[in-house]
Amino acid sequence: MQAAHRATQVMERIQTLASFSAMPNGILRAYLTEEHRQAHQQLAQWMTQAGLEIWQDEVGNQWGRKVSAHPEMPTLIIGSHSDTVANAGGYDGPLGILLAIEALDALKGVDLPFHVDVVAFADEEGTRFQTTLLGSSPVAGMWNPALLDRKDKDGVTIGEAMKRFGLDPDKVVDAARKPEETLAYLEVHIEQGPLLESLDLPVGVVTAIAGAKRFLIDVSGVAGHAGTVPLPLRHDALCGTAEMIACIEAFATEHEIVATVGKCEVRSAAVNVIPGQVQFSLDIRSQSQDKLDYCAPLLMTQLAAIADKRGLTITHEQIYQAQAVPCSDRLQQVWADVVESATGKDVCYLASGAGHDAMVMANIAEMGMLFVRCEKGISHNPRENVETQDVAVALDCLINMIRSLSPSRAGTD
Structure with a gap:
């Protein structure tokens, strides 16, 4: 499948995910809601089509794994979040998940020397319970059990919402990954700022999260x-x-x-x-x-x-x-190499002023991020927009990033 077709498929899937919303004329997908369930069921289907083994963890995150013949090696994790703010755009979070699924579909015939996991974190924005990073914090071993008593606007606690969703609040700690079993964490995300557009660049390498x-x-x-x-x-x-x-x-x-x-x-x-x-x-x-x-x-x-x-x-x-979190120097350099190869232009290094799941995942592994240009830097807004050709560049970069972390150089389809 050609890169342009894959990028178009990612854009079409963005629109499909946008339909799982609590707002009739906008996007709102909050943690442990029916829209959360529907979106993750759809993501699981796409993961399966990409040849990934799927499961839902104890906090409600959706996972897919490209299985390696070398399970003793640390696992590469690639992800972003599936939840949204109220009246959101479609790209903040889902773009990174769908690019990861598409990249592993492109690498379906490649034997990598480690597992690669794609994760759709169920809550980054904190829209429902007004506390952020509920999906990634347990995975990074940073779960606070006191949060189970936190209530939404209707008086429903996180613990109660988990039970209604079919999760066991007592097993949230089981979602934790071990640092020694994690190779790195990668995240592709829209910039949510205007710098890349001002420089006429499709992607940029993130240096730190403020x-x-x-x-x-x-x-x-x-x-x-x-x-x-x-x-x-x-x-x-x-x-x-x-x-x-x-x-x-x-x-x-x-x-x-x-x-x-x-x-x-x-x-x-x-x-x-x-x-x-x-x-x-x-x-x-x-x-x-x-x-x-x-x-x-x-x-x-x-x-x-x-x-x-x-x-x-x-x-x-x-x-x-x-806390401010620096991105791995090593991963910045690898990102820069694949970006320069994909674009033929000098690499833009930029910091993120917004928070991301990568902030907490840095507690268990090297962390690296790639930003994708978005129109006028607009985010958390229905006008949020990304161009298909930029998605194609980001996909190419992600595929080559995965391959660059591996000695395998076999071709993709």
Whole structure:
């Protein structure tokens, strides 16, 4: 089967997976739902057609294995996630799974010296239970049993949802893979950013996944009448917050990190009342964990200085933290070799500002990622789009990546 035909088949399968959705006019596929079950049943069928042995693990991930005659060798794992955010695009997650299945179908007649496993992680986005990486964390040996009591918006716990899905919550730990039995973890993913498009490149090699810290920040002043309190005597929490937000943007630029205020709420707001209380969120990211650890407290000090100057009080609560994870230098080089061979162009190295299953899989194996250009960098949006010719390049790169990790050089169909 020719590469162009295989790429077209991947694109058609993307649309099929998009039909497994809880939204009638959009894509929503959350963990342990009927849509999850339907999507994984379809993926299992495609895995079987590619000659893979299939199974579902104890957390609901769908696996397919290209079996090797050398089971004593560590296994190569290739994967991504099958779940989505609400009103999602079709490519974030599923593209990486379908490329892996297609690559192993192309290698169906090749005897590799190790097993190759494709995995569709059942939850990366955290849409249903508001906690991310539920699919890959147990596989990487990082399962927290306390999560079984976490509830969705309907009051259903993860443990209850697992039982309804036919899983045994007590056996989640059995999904763990051993580091000594894992050769490497590879993931192909849309970039979710505009860099590759700006450089007119179909793919790029990922250097690291950025670490992140998230905070909820409360600013308190004094509410008052909008018409009777002179400006110099006000303790306006919203004006103080506005200055803080401008400070955050300038700080991020100066320190070469990214920082985002995504939510801002004026408590007890009224058109004729000076805002007395404001809460806003802060998301800080860097591919350097040292820089992230340095910048977060320094920025908080600057925000506190603004509050003090304005006669406000400020408190903050850290609500999330993820460590920055570098990609394997060795795998970056192998990716670069196959990308240069496939494109004939200089290789673009870029960091990921978004989190991925690869972050936790790096705890048990070398990890390497390939990004695929997406239109205007749009993701988590129905306008998310990838070109078929870029999918063909990514597929070629993945096939040759698998072969490059193997002494086998037999041809593909």
